[in-house]
Amino acid sequence: MKVLLTHTPQMRRNYYGERSLAGLRALADVKLHEGDAALDAIALVRAAEDADIIVADRMTAGPGEIFPRLPKLRAFVRCAVDIRNVDVAAASAMGVLVTRASPGFVQSVAELALGFMIDLSRGVSRATADYHGGKQPEVVMGRQLAGSTIGIIGYGSIGRYLAGIAKVLDMEVLVADPFVRIDDAAIRHLPLDDLLARANYVVCLAIANEHTENLIGQAALARMRKHAVFINLSRGNLVDETALAAALRDGRIAGAALDVGRAPDQMPTPELARLPNVIATPHVGGLTPQAIEHQSSETVRQVARIIAGESPVGAVNAEHWTRRP
Numbered sequence: 001m002k003v004l005l006t007h008t009p010q011m012r013r014n015y016y017g018e019r020s021l022a023g024l025r026a027l028a029d030v031k032l033h034e035g036d037a038a039l040d041a042i043a044l045v046r047a048a049e050d051a052d053i054i055v056a057d058r059m060t061a062g063p064g065e066i067f068p069r070l071p072k073l074r075a076f077v078r079c080a081v082d083i084r085n086v087d088v089a090a091a092s093a094m095g096v097l098v099t100r101a102s103p104g105f106v107q108s109v110a111e112l113a114l115g116f117m118i119d120l121s122r123g124v125s126r127a128t129a130d131y132h133g134g135k136q137p138e139v140v141m142g143r144q145l146a147g148s149t150i151g152i153i154g155y156g157s158i159g160r161y162l163a164g165i166a167k168v169l170d171m172e173v174l175v176a177d178p179f180v181r182i183d184d185a186a187i188r189h190l191p192l193d194d195l196l197a198r199a200n201y202v203v204c205l206a207i208a209n210e211h212t213e214n215l216i217g218q219a220a221l222a223r224m225r226k227h228a229v230f231i232n233l234s235r236g237n238l239v240d241e242t243a244l245a246a247a248l249r250d251g252r253i254a255g256a257a258l259d260v261g262r263a264p265d266q267m268p269t270p271e272l273a274r275l276p277n278v279i280a281t282p283h284v285g286g287l288t289p290q291a292i293e294h295q296s297s298e299t300v301r302q303v304a305r306i307i308a309g310e311s312p313v314g315a316v317n318a319e320h321w322t323r324r325p
Contacts (some may be wrong), residue, residue: 001028001307001325004051006039006060007079014287015057015079020296024055027303045069052325053306055079055299056086059265062098064090074323075099075306079299082235084208088317095322099302099314103157104294105286109205109233109259110162112285116257117145117201120229125279143200143227146170151199153192153215154206154234155180162203163187174199177206196223201231208235218243221253229255233285236261241269248275259285 003024007016012032024030031051033039038059039047045066048054052072056062058080064087067073075097076086083100091098119125121144127137150166152159155177163173167186175182176192192215196202202224206212216230217240224230230253232239241262247253255277261268266283273280286292298314305312309324 001052002031002050003028003053003055003303004031004033004048005055006033006044006047007057008033008036008038010036011057011059015292016296017289017292019293020300023297023300024303027300027307028053041066048073053077053303055303058082062086062091067091067094067096070096074325075303075321077299077302077306079295081295082208083316092317092320095320097306097311097318097321097323098316099299099306099312100316101295101298101314104298105288105291106157106161108288108291109158109285110165112259112281113158113162113203113231113233114165116231116233116259116279117150117203117229119279120201120231120255120257121145126276148172148200149174149198150201150203151176151195153177153195153202153204155182156205156207158233159203159205162205192220193223196220197225200225200228202228204230204232204234204238206234206238208237212238214238214240216240216244218246221247224253226252227254229253229257231257232261233259236263236266236269241272245272245275248272248277255279259283 033047041063048070050072053075055077062076067090073096076091078100081100081103086098088098122142123140130137146169149172151174152163153176155175166173173187174195175187175189176195182189204216206215215238221243248256258268258280260266260283263269268280272278302312302314307325311318
């Protein structure tokens with residue numbers, strides 16, 4: 001069996017690792033992508049022309065056009081949860097299996113949310129930047145998390161974990177998610193509009209799809225408190241960035257923290273990130289050894305099952321998989 005690993009050298013260092021690569025090599029003949037840029041459709045077809053399996057990083061799309069042009073391909077294995085840039089229907093039509101990784105970054109992302117809340121509340125980044133620039137920072141009254149209200153949009157794995165942390169910190173916890181039932185009496189389950197009007201910290205963890213596109217727009221931001229802050233750790237397309245920038249510039253909300261945005265690789269948009277009341281990180285919410293090891297090692301287990309002709313955990317179209325070994 002031949003496997004193409006699409007990660008660039010830098011992506012391999014950060015998002016795959018030597019242990020998982022060794023595991024993959026123990027199973028198959030592995031071809032590495034040595035270029036500095038993600039493979040586009042033409043380059044991917046060229047690189048994978050003799051591959052049985054593609055193990056793809058999040059930057060490498062799986063457009064419909066590639067599957068008819070790769071007659072040997074048996075599976076497209078995504079080393080990430082998000083498969084929105086993979087044409088699953090086209091893969092299914094060609095009998096190609098598509099898989100995704102499970103979210104091993106729950107604790108990592110929740111911890112970053114906590115760090116964002118503390119930073120926004122106490123001006124850590126602002127004061128540090130002033131000191132580094134040789135200026136005396138302004139002394140500003142902060143806000144403590146205990147006794148404050150966190151509003152979590154989306155009560156998936158990360159939202160549940162973050163809610164647990166917030167309760168330990170003696171925060172009031174509000175959740176907006178119409179698709180879940182919450183039995184915890186310590187958590188208030190509210191419509192989104194009510195959550196926005198009450199929370200001091202609004203943390204966006206909703207799933208990104210066509211229904212949540214621009215979920216946080218002008219109307220949503222107008223409902224937030226003037227002293228409240230917005231934190232996005234989900235995907236950039238949940239936010240109307242023009243509306244968010246206007247709200248920040250006009251002081252209609254106090255600040256924002258962004259790990260994601262509409263720049264390439266879902267990174268924060270530079271125009272937003274440079275605003276003085278914004279802190280931003282370059283899509284590193286899940287970039288910890290434990291999180292990366294979880295997803296990369298999962299692809300190794302998936303490849304092993306595929307080589308054995310078995311549908312692995314994480315398969316999204318197993319009923320259409322006809323190109324079994």
